[in-house]
Amino acid sequence: MRHTRHSLHLSVCAVAALVPFALAGMPANALAATTVYVVTSSLTVHAPLAVAVDTVDHTIYAVDSAGSTVTLFRTGAFVRALSIGADATAVAVDSMTHTAYVTNAGSSDVTLIRGDAVIATIGVGTAPASVAVDDTTGTAYVGNRLSNTVSIIREPAPGAFAATTVAVGNRPVAIAVDTSTHTAYVVNTLSTNVSEVVGNAVVRTVSVNADPNAIAVDSTTHTAYVVNNTSQNVSVIQGTGIVPMTVPVGANPLAVAVDTSTHTAYVLNAQSTNVTEIRGGAVLRTVSVNADPDAIAVDSTTHTAYVVNNTSQNVSVIEGESLLTQTVPVGSDARQVTIDPALGRAIVADFGSNRLSVISRQTSPTITSGAPPTASVGEPYTFTITASGTPAPTVTLTGSLPPGLAFTATPGSGTGTITGTPTSVPVSPAPFTVTASNGVDPAGAANYTLVIEPAPLPPTTRPAPPVDPPAPGGGSAGGDSGSSGDFHTPGDSASLTAGGSAADAHHLASTGSGTDAVVSALAAAATALILGMATTRLARRRTQPGIRSRSVHRRN
16 A cells, blocks of 8 residues: 555656646747738739739739730739730639630720630620629620620630620719629719619619719629719619618729628728728728729738729728728839739739739738647657748747757748657756748747657566366276376367377377466376375375274173
């Protein structure tokens, strides 16, 4: 009992000694990750007036209206420049078929680009000025500003395109599509209404307020937001509602974009230099931006709005619910912005600087792995340290690892690995620090202490259970089946007789239970020996002279 209590005392002490080291492996930086927006690349292109991106293969299409060309970029590199029609005004991309549609106002046609080549030129109405794509049906809608029509372009057979013309209101200037209901909303600025087009027909016309000039659609809630410039408000058309709601906004509203995840519309007010956020048919808040805001786009993945400020030559970035904005310098006379959400990028058309500014969202690193598990002497060990951040950070280690362990990491991978086989238990555990850095402050860091335990003890072998001796009389002469000197081993299928041959002995060894048979045989022999010795001793006592017999006489 005393030994048991002593062992328990040692175990408790050992656990208590390890607790501080187990708790030591915690991140040193408890600060939340920070996010910054920077121009990570500039792409040279002459006078980009409009820009769009394929959100699947990430091809950028930049329209040079004066030069009648479209320049293609992919993965940050120039691909080629393609000739298009005259006075190009807008571009939209079907990311499912990887087809770009460019409206050419001067030549009244649309250039179709696929596979880095012009595959078709489709004649449409007069002065096409706007285009939108339903990429779930492969349909493009083109607003013909001077002919008061919409041209609907489809691909009924691979490589074969056809256009259908539908009459709408007076001076169509903007189009947006609900890709769930396959409804196109056409803004008619002079007739102050919106034409809803389904299939090849106008199914409804909804009156709005004075001077409508921009529109955006939330395809999840089937809500259209129409910007009315002169009346300084937004008409909200919900579903099949004929009478829209009206929400007041700032002065000279020019553009609108929608976060389809939070169902928030962002309205750009040029004269009041701010953005009005609308949610649920009401103003959520107003965020100030810089001078002369001219275009806006929203990343629904990160809930970030990018506002192009033309005169101040920068972009105001509105992130989530924050009232604070970040300002990113761009080129002169910036005209338009588009989003590549999969890459977390915004592409700005800097018309005056002959370039595209690519803005990337970057986040500071954070160590995401926990404390390393305990290692043992002589046992192979591997532990991977992971860190998050954009771009992926580089993980480094400072300090000393226990003998037998080493650290390796690939720059820019966001991981580092401790590997090896511990050779000894350190006198005192030595702490080390892991740092992750990617150029965005603050860097991520964590302090660790790796506990090394002694080598495990070898397993002990349990003794074999004792073998019971044979029952008395099993080896006596005159047995039923055995001759004098025979004995049987319990559990064996063979017997060994006094007159047995070597083959019989071999048969016993090969068919019996091996060691058990030998043990049983020895036990039987020992029993017979003891009985023989006792019999001999008794016989000697009877023959000794000191022992006499007395006769017994009976009385008559």
